[in-house]
Amino acid sequence: MPRVRILQQALADEELYRLMPLPFPGDESVVLEHDDMPRKVYVSPEVMEAVSAPFPDTDEGRRLGAFRGWLDAFLLNAEISVCENPDCKPPETDLARVRPVEAEFWSIRVMEPQDTDGLRSLGAFHDKDEFIALTWQYREIIGDQFDDEVDEVQSYWCNIFGAEIPHKGESLDDYLTHYVAYKA
């Protein structure tokens, strides 16, 4: 079954959810069921639970609020700083490839709040400007076991999409509009 059909089925089965931005003043995009959002984000139930408002009055809530803010900004066509080199991910990068490159998985790098280690959410592109976020974890919990996170996201992907590989492009233009490329 083609990837797009699998995605539709996963949405119908609630294995994935389509994320829509929280209402926030100043956003230009029209929020509709059948919409023309500039980008699309699909999330696993685990990610959806983490980024669902309201966010509690705790440090964890502050971090999850920042995570949702990142996702909503992405949805609304924000400029995203991207690094394609998984061996050279500077702190300034919002989105970075992870090894193995050919597997086509990426890490969302939420670096805020500044007094925290941030968090990471791993996933893959379904199409240009369409990202599927499957896993997430606080960076300090991942520690030096980042490869385990990559294994987890690959397994997650396989559970849903089987042998279908994520979207693959020749250059960043095939993945995103409105980005700032970090040249390592």
Next chain:
Amino acid sequence: MTTSHTMWLTKPEGDEKVSLGTFGYINARIRQRAYDVIIREFKRSGLTQEKLCCRWGKTPDYVSKILARPSNLELNTFSEALFAISGAIPMFNLAYPLEQKIAVVQLPSSVPPKAQAAQKPISIVPRPPEARAA
């Protein structure tokens, strides 16, 4: 079919503390907006980072950091960056999201998405200015 879209934020009242999670979200969104303003102005300008460094009188490392990703910019940094890039001056206004009526109208699915978007289904009714000043 018309459905109302509930604003998830709650209006601060009395001495009730605003949730850290709410601040986390708001900060992330506003940081990103400020960054988008700078980076899009920079892209539009056609300037090189080198030239911007000269204009702004900042080191390449500093300018690179500002252009690299959203961050908790000081107001001076924000306004200096914009002016150095193109002579732009940021303008400010406020929104009162909890005192507006936001409706999301879901049109029949037979209406093509493009046509739906063209009908601008979100209507926002701002509070009168005199009430806002109170």
